[in-house]
Amino acid sequence: MTNEIIIAGFGGQGIVSSGIILAHAGMIEDKYVSFFPSYGAEMRGGTANCSVVISSDPVASPIVANPNIMIVMNEPSLARFEPTVQPNGLFFFNQTLIKSKPTRKDITIIPVEANAIAEELGQGRVANMVMLGILAKKTGLLKLETLKKAQRKRFTKANKEQLELNDKALERGYALL
Amino acid sequence: MPEVKILEEVCKGCGLCCDDVCPVDILILSPDTINSSGYHPTVVTDMKKCIGCGYCYMICPEPAIEVYK
């Protein structure tokens, strides 16, 4: 089974971090994983996206064109990435910041009040953690505990309070379903 | 008494040492000797005048000049 994931949003929303945490969590669970950032000229436009592959087989290409799991964090990314999702794919979107509605009928739409929940927890930028939490629950792909470990591998310089807040955000996302 | 020795086979006959370099003016390009490379090497006209200043050695690009004291 190969899961091909794209995470898209603004620079600053923790897009790259989310991708690396997912890949890291996959690695901890002994799966084949890859992470691929959008880079160069594309990065300068303010939008960011990255591809993550988590698979039971060696990863062929780390570049995902048609994800079966999509996380969309902002409005521009909705229009850009909705058409790319595989039929029957999962489409997580950040309802707090995105006013339009996805229109596809052949995919599973999962609206998440990611930023609203993050604000409730006291920090808007943990919205990405909320997303990873719900993704883990919905897909069963990764354990919540593994994500908690993985985020510590990513944020090696963060203080204890921040790491615990991240955990909380993961838990809140996980508990949404 | 200082003495200048010209290594005839090494000398390319450029004449840099002969011009106004020698303060006692005892070096000339030999009009009648010719070395195996076809150059007229420098010769000493009057060794007794040599003061051993080494200017000839200094300007010789090869170096084809030795100075003894």
Place this chain on the structure above:
Amino acid sequence: MKKIFGRPAGLTEIIQRYCPGCGHGIVHRLIAELLVELDIRERTVGIAPVGCSVFADEYFNCDMIQPPHGRGPAVATGIKRSRPDCVLFSYQGDGDLAAIGTAETVHAAARNEKITVIFINNAIYGMTGGQLAPTTLPGMRSTTSVKGRDVVKQGYPIKVCELLSGVDGAYYLERCAVNTPKNIIKTKKALKTAFKNQMDDKGFSLVEILSMCPTGWGVTPVQSKQWIDDVMSKYYPLGVYRDRAKEEK
């Protein structure tokens, strides 16, 4: 009788293939003398250039390397950074240093790379047959400027010491000549300073040497020596252009 002047042990026994009256031989000998006098021959690595002195790797009695044209300072950097105890000299002509290798020269100076650069300026391309050099004087004839260097079409010469004076990293810059015994004595002193600076771990030292190329200039050796006094050193004034050791005092 004791030999007081003669071929120094810093030179190999090979007879040099330069034209009669060429200044390269004089500079080679000065370097070779210093290798012995400063007792550095056994820890020196010399960089031969491309050009007439391409065979310098046969003439100097020390380890030598032959880099691509103009890249001497880069190769010297690689060796010096790998073996800081070695003494590096990069011997370069005007095409090598001031045309194709301008960037390598300027940046080695900017990094204050602890190497000694010996720059032979004879205002002409010798080995390739007398073409225009970056240092060819305005109006001076070469095989690619047969009517004389036209500065409108061919630009102006590059004054290397003046150029590098604008580079803060350069530690020591001096322009000398080898056309008279007096100038040769000064050149040797400058070269000695340049080597000493390196031995004392001070920094980038470059000695520019106005040198005769009678063949390339189309004159006799004796005329070539005079021309440096009369013409060349007027355009390229001799003297110290940077001496941080003195400035720091």
Place this chain on the structure above:
Amino acid sequence: MAEKRLMYGNHAVVEGVIYAGCRFFAGYPITPQNEIPEYMSIRMNEEGGVFLQTESEIAAINMLFGAAAAGKRAMTSSSSPGISLMQEGISYIAGADMPVLVVNVVRGGPGLGNIAPAQSDYYQATRGGGHGDYFTITLAPHSGQELFEFPRLGFELAEKYRNPALILADGLLGQMMEPVEFTYEPIDPTSLPEKEWALSGCKGRERRVVRSYDLRPGKLEDLNRRRFEKYENIKKNEQRFRASRCDDADLVVVAYGTCARVSDAAVRMARDRGLKVGLLRPISLWPFPWDVLGDMSKRVEHFLVVEMSCGQMIDDVKLATECRSKVQFHGRPGGGVPTPPEIYEKILGVLGGTR
């Protein structure tokens, strides 16, 4: 178990270089390999090595020439346009028989091209690249793991044969993150033996000269012939490849680097549907694994070459198979990366046409 880290390919190269005992890097920034000099500057500082950000790729490769001549392991990295600038130096280094390691994280070309992954520098890498008769040992990693391991292999081969070695990666391999296992202990640079040809000052020995020229009549011819004897040895000893599912194959896909990993997925798709398809992945691009392909061509009817270019390695496949098999091509130039279904379709096309 060896330590496993999730790493960028470009960072894996850096660790590989450090683990190989190299303490000399010179280079100039160019996308998509900037993470190499960035991370290298940190690591060399930690390890007490030399890191030089140079004025140009030309200067960088010549600093390597100097460092290698001084007997030290030295490496640089760049991407396609920068590698073009280095070709002068690589030619001199090959001509002086010096070992250096050059990493090319290939991007789309020609010219400024783009910064997307490509394999269009294959000719340049495997045909010498600069002027004169010479070759560079060329290794093609296909994963972060190999990006970590190949610097050591590259240095070992470069020193064994006194020849420049090249690692030909691409923007995808450099930019992706994958788990990398640190499979061996780092080499202590001071444990590496002194080279008997290194320039270090002639104390207590004859002076040494490193040069690439010889103007004496006939001597350069002799020198080049001797170098080609060395190349024959390399060809005999160092052909590296991985063959999978080739034993009963009707069709063998030939692909290296990124294309190999993508092709591997396509081959798995084909096998799942009962098609007899295998994959040959050249690891050394020079020497190319001519021998195994030559043998295979005696029983395999079809080869499908997949490259991120308009077709360069296909020439070597054709040379190796000597017209015994049909050689077809699928390529994506200018930054395109093929997908497994795309290659699978091509496989169907090739096999379908023969049924």
